[in-house]
Amino acid sequence: MKEYYIDELKQHIGEKAKLKGWVYNTRSSGKISFLMLRDGTGIIQAVLFHPNHTEERVKRFAELTQEASVIVEGLVKEDKRSPIGVEIDIEEFEMLGKSIDYPISPKEHGVDFLQSNRHLWLRSKRQMAIMKIRSDTIFYAREFFNNLNFLCIDAPIFTPSACEGTTTLFEVNYFDNKKIYLSQSGQLYMEAAALAFGKVYCFGPAFRAEKSKTRRHLTEFWQIEPEVAFFDISQDMQLAEDMVFYILQKLLERRQEEFKILERDIKPLENVKKPFYRLSYTDAIELLKKKKIEINWGDDFGAPDESAISEEFDRPVFIHRYPSKIKAFYMKHDKDDDNLALGFDMIAGEGYGETIGGGQREENIEVLLKRLEEHKLPQEAFNWYLDLRKYGSVPHAGFGMGIERFVQWITKTQHIREVIPFARTMDRTEP
Numbered sequence: 001m002k003e004y005y006i007d008e009l010k011q012h013i014g015e016k017a018k019l020k021g022w023v024y025n026t027r028s029s030g031k032i033s034f035l036m037l038r039d040g041t042g043i044i045q046a047v048l049f050h051p052n053h054t055e056e057r058v059k060r061f062a063e064l065t066q067e068a069s070v071i072v073e074g075l076v077k078e079d080k081r082s083p084i085g086v087e088i089d090i091e092e093f094e095m096l097g098k099s100i101d102y103p104i105s106p107k108e109h110g111v112d113f114l115q116s117n118r119h120l121w122l123r124s125k126r127q128m129a130i131m132k133i134r135s136d137t138i139f140y141a142r143e144f145f146n147n148l149n150f151l152c153i154d155a156p157i158f159t160p161s162a163c164e165g166t167t168t169l170f171e172v173n174y175f176d177n178k179k180i181y182l183s184q185s186g187q188l189y190m191e192a193a194a195l196a197f198g199k200v201y202c203f204g205p206a207f208r209a210e211k212s213k214t215r216r217h218l219t220e221f222w223q224i225e226p227e228v229a230f231f232d233i234s235q236d237m238q239l240a241e242d243m244v245f246y247i248l249q250k251l252l253e254r255r256q257e258e259f260k261i262l263e264r265d266i267k268p269l270e271n272v273k274k275p276f277y278r279l280s281y282t283d284a285i286e287l288l289k290k291k292k293i294e295i296n297w298g299d300d301f302g303a304p305d306e307s308a309i310s311e312e313f314d315r316p317v318f319i320h321r322y323p324s325k326i327k328a329f330y331m332k333h334d335k336d337d338d339n340l341a342l343g344f345d346m347i348a349g350e351g352y353g354e355t356i357g358g359g360q361r362e363e364n365i366e367v368l369l370k371r372l373e374e375h376k377l378p379q380e381a382f383n384w385y386l387d388l389r390k391y392g393s394v395p396h397a398g399f400g401m402g403i404e405r406f407v408q409w410i411t412k413t414q415h416i417r418e419v420i421p422f423a424r425t426m427d428r429t430e431p
């Protein structure tokens, strides 16, 4: 008998098929029993009509409990009422691994309990839908850059220096008591790679030791970071807009079923059009003041400020030209106003905040030396980075998008810990 995955069965109506998976649930009424079987590609209803079977088999069916692993053989039948269009008429089945007292039942559980059982919680319908959207997000982000002939250049995780501020560095004890840090961002290495290959990106984990417990902070998250030689801030924002729009269209095309499972109203996503809005930091401050939010020019935005901005727009908005004082050392300053950095954030829609951070980099070695000093960063650790300004320096720009922040918005998930397979936060490092 041929083996299939559940998502292939629609093409095999009338055939006999063998399926391998796990029991999502079972129920019986009178002479008929139902098994909801999941295999990662979908969930299918398998039917056991008692009069067609031996007493022994019907008895064995009663032993199938939630999350037992099972092999099912039977006839693939069209079923118009099923969301996947087919069901299975069981001929035989075999339990592989039993599952007694599975801790997660369909009833409500507390978040802490579910987080502690993340290794099992992943099997639920909602988590499966989120992980599929996450997987596609990564795939289509890579595809977007591949289509534009970007090279994927991986950045190291052990790094000798800070990229995003020394207060959020995780220190690691390397050999001979040498101090080294977990990467906050691949950016500095992408700058080297951009000057070697023109258009590059990296995709990898990033680590932040900020003592923050908000619903959008992880200590370990995943970032996609392009960097392009000869780009300025406007071209950089355009690239970010094109990337976000591309991924969004692909997800809307491919993940309708998952959005339904998540009860995600996709109207606001379908309404996202190009161009996204562009707003200077100074104008954003004015907007917040008009909304009676207490904030002064020079303050960084908190999550409530970003949400308030996002509520005003029906699609993502770029905030550009922040006060240089609140931005990283590598940002180029605006030639028209030295108090402004040529950096931008993309604020996602529907109250979700910063999802992308990026901008144009300082390419002048004298200026950069001064910035390192102002930020009290040790020059020795950055000598290689300064070399990039010594040998054929060019204007360049790039950005980083946190995959989880993006998926949190797309799936409209309350807390970011649900959109990464195994979350690391201030108070959780297990399982």
Ligand code: 4AD
Pocket: 163, 164, 184, 185, 186, 187, 208, 216, 217, 218, 219, 221, 223, 225, 226, 354, 355, 356, 357, 358, 359, 398, 399, 400, 401, 402, 403, 404, 405, 406
């Ligand atoms: O704004 P950030 O700190 O910028 C950088 O790291 C730049 N070096 C990127 C670059 O230009 N190549 O981080 C970029 C994005 C944020 O917009 C956010 O989406 C995500 O990374 N991010 C986090 N996601 C989850 N938890 C955290 N603690 C995050 N910190 C940043």
Ligand code: MG
Pocket: 345, 354, 356, 357
């Ligand atoms: Mg940022």
